[in-house]
Amino acid sequence: MxxxxxxxxxxxxxxxxxxxxxxxxxxxxxxxxxxxxxxxxxxxxxxxxxxxxxxxxxxxxxxxxxxxxxxxxxxxxxxxxxxxxxxxxxxxxxxxxxxxxxxxxxxxxxxxxxxxxxSRNEAEIIVDPDSQSTIPHRHNLKYLTNLFDLRADISRNISPLHAKILLFSSLHYRFSPQERDWSALYTYDLDDLMQLIFQTYETFDALEQQLTQVSQTLDHVEDAKRASAVILQALRPFY
Known part of the structure; x- marks a missing residue:
């Protein structure tokens, strides 16, 4: 449809x-x-x-x-x-x-x-079904090959950029508006960061603690807190 x-x-x-x-x-x-x-x-x-x-x-x-x-x-x-x-x-x-x-x-x-x-000449992407064997709680991650609905849910409520900044900071280092940060941030899309989040934080409590703490350290605190709340609400059902 x-x-x-x-x-x-x-x-x-x-x-x-x-x-x-x-x-x-x-x-x-x-x-x-x-x-x-x-x-x-x-x-x-x-x-x-x-x-x-x-x-x-x-x-x-x-x-x-x-x-x-x-x-x-x-x-x-x-x-x-x-x-x-x-x-x-x-x-x-x-x-x-x-x-x-x-x-x-x-x-x-x-x-x-x-x-x-x-426009039909599209390259094929081959996925090894065994490659997901190391991903924590993968039985709850049916969307790993299709994060569309989850990404759409998050993006309807907050700026995708705010979500990416928070997730990136929670996975790597505190984002600041320096050129090297923009370059590093660009190497990930929102789907990449969400998959890494699930691989890194195996429990919802651990994720909630990290996002809450990191959101309080970013430059635009209110935007970051809003992003944290929206992301946690969206990801909770998958833990």
């Missing part, structure tokens, strides 16, 4: 993002290797068309992440564009999952048969 509403939510969230001009520039640069400094030109670009082109050119999400990272490294304001790239991956990641589940409206990616044929 196609989910048109979620598609529209993703497009609208990118359109309303305060970083939308950088997002548009970065998508344009990634798709066409063309950089535009013309603000008026960039404003006329439609996010819907840019996202469609991005997903057709890069049918594999991991390939897209690598390409975005490669293009960001060519820019002078890397920290700003790493944030834009992070917003792109977190938002469009929903659409890749919808596509893989057959829920993305065909009319979005395949307006005609020529585009449909061109």
């Amino acid at each position: 196609e989910d048109l509403n979620l598609l529209e939510e993703v497009i609208d969230s990118l359109e309303q993002d305060s970083n939308v001009l950088r997002i548009k520039r970065l998508i344009l640069f990634t798709c066409n290797d063309t950089w535009s400094n013309d603000v008026n030109e960039v404003k006329t670009l439609h996010i819907r068309q840019l996202v469609r082109e991005l997903m057709i050119l890069f049918p594999n999400l991991n390939t897209l992440k690598q390409k975005l990272n490669s293009h960001v490294k060519q820019l002078s304001k890397q920290s700003d564009y790493l944030l834009a790239a992070d917003n792109i991956i977190d938002s469009i990641g929903f659409l890749y999952t919808l596509r893989d589940e057959g829920k993305l409206p065909n009319s979005f990616l395949y307006p005609d048969e020529a585009v449909a044929i061109a």
Whole structure:
């Protein structure tokens, strides 16, 4: 069953993002290797068309992440564009999952048969079923291969960026707005961090204690506390 509403939510969230001009520039640069400094030109670009082109050119999400990272490294304001790239991956990641589940409206990616044929060349990802044997409480983690619903639940209530900062800080080191932190944060998407959280904290009490403590040390304490509460509520049923 196609989910048109979620598609529209993703497009609208990118359109309303305060970083939308950088997002548009970065998508344009990634798709066409063309950089535009013309603000008026960039404003006329439609996010819907840019996202469609991005997903057709890069049918594999991991390939897209690598390409975005490669293009960001060519820019002078890397920290700003790493944030834009992070917003792109977190938002469009929903659409890749919808596509893989057959829920993305065909009319979005395949307006005609020529585009449909061109966009079928997707790399396969092979998962070793034994590779999950070391993951704690894996019997409760059926979503490990599909974190879409959990990620959507968290992202509807808090900024994905706030969630990532809290989880990253709980797993590695306290996040601070230095360029090296943005770069390190960008190497993970929200799915990666949630899987690592489950592998690291085997009990809900241990996770609750860590998130609560870390949230009180971050720069934006209220945002961090809100993120902690939302994440804990979402993850509790899986322990």
